[in-house]
Amino acid sequence: MGIDWTQWLRRWDAQQQGYVPEREARFTAMFDVVAQLLPASFVAVDLACGPGSLSQRLLSRFPQARVIAMDMDPVMLAVGRGALGTVDGRLQWARADLASPTWREAVGETPVDVVLSSTAMHWLPLESLARLYRDLGGLLRPGGLFLNADHMTFGSRHPTFARLDGQARDGQWTDAAFAARGAETSEQWWTALAAEPELAPLFAERAELYAGKQRPEAQPGFDTHRALLDEAGFRESGTIWQVLSDRVLLAVR
Known part of the structure; x- marks a missing residue:
């Protein structure tokens, strides 16, 4: 009996919802912007796509869109390909490390209309984020959009906001909190998936790829993201949805 890819994607979405309760609202906010600012037919890039949760929802809402879903993780890409396929040729999977200076080569076409990312940019060191x-x-055409959904901390000018945000999230992501909600943690999901014998080679490859990589200790805050986007030539950037530090940032090329 083969791997039930759809079940693994469903379980991925459920445990991610435990870390980001407003996850679906974030997706909806991003897509509402796309609907207002882009034509019905467009090309999107899903950066650090994981198993394709964002791409799946985007293609469902926009039947004339195409998506290039990119990630460096061979296990994540395997789950996405297995669960979603190509959506009648509208979904293309690509492998690339966003911290590499050559990641754009995997896109395969330029320019594109919109680039989206969800809960991923905080993994990049500051210099890699600036280059990205x-x-x-x-990569984006003039007038193209970048939408980033992630936790982007408050700066030093907003200590009260930062304190409120910390209090709201204090204890929310502990194993005990997940157990109390009857929810699976990310670690539990990965451990269960690793028990699939067919995936052993991909997990070995994944371990080699991620050796030495770690989340930066100091993650760039919202003000840093905006400053880097200004330096990169984006003409507008700002928040279009927010629950404390959980934001969707929109930048216009």
């Missing part, structure tokens, strides 16, 4: 934003400036 410069690269996006060359």
Whole structure:
């Protein structure tokens, strides 16, 4: 009996919802902007796509759109390909490390109309993030959009906001909190998936790829994201949806 890819994607979405309760609202906010600012037919890039949750929802809402879904993780890409396929040729999977200066080569076409990312940019070191934003400036057409949904912390000018945000999230992501909600943690999901014997080679490849990589200790805040986008040549950037530090940032090329 083969791997039930759809079940693994469903479980991925459920545990991610435990970390970001407003996850579906974030997706909807991003797509509402796309609906208002882009034509019905467009090309999108889903950066650090994981198993394709964002791409799946985008293609469902916009039946004339095409998406290039990119990630460096061979396991994530396997789950996405297995669960979603190509959506009648509208979904293309590509492998690339966004921290690499050559990641744009995997896109395969330029320019594109919109680049989206969800809960991923915080993994990049500051210098890699700055380079990525410069690269996006060359990838997007004039007037193209970049939408980033992630936790972007408050700066030093907003200590009260930062304190409120910390209090709201304090204890929310602990194993005990997940157990109390009857929810699966990310670690539990990965451990269960690794028990699929067919995936052993991909997990070995994944371990080699991620050796030495780690989340930066100091993650760039919202003000830093905006400053880097300004330096990259984006003419507008700002928040279009927000619950404390959980934001959707829109930048216009």
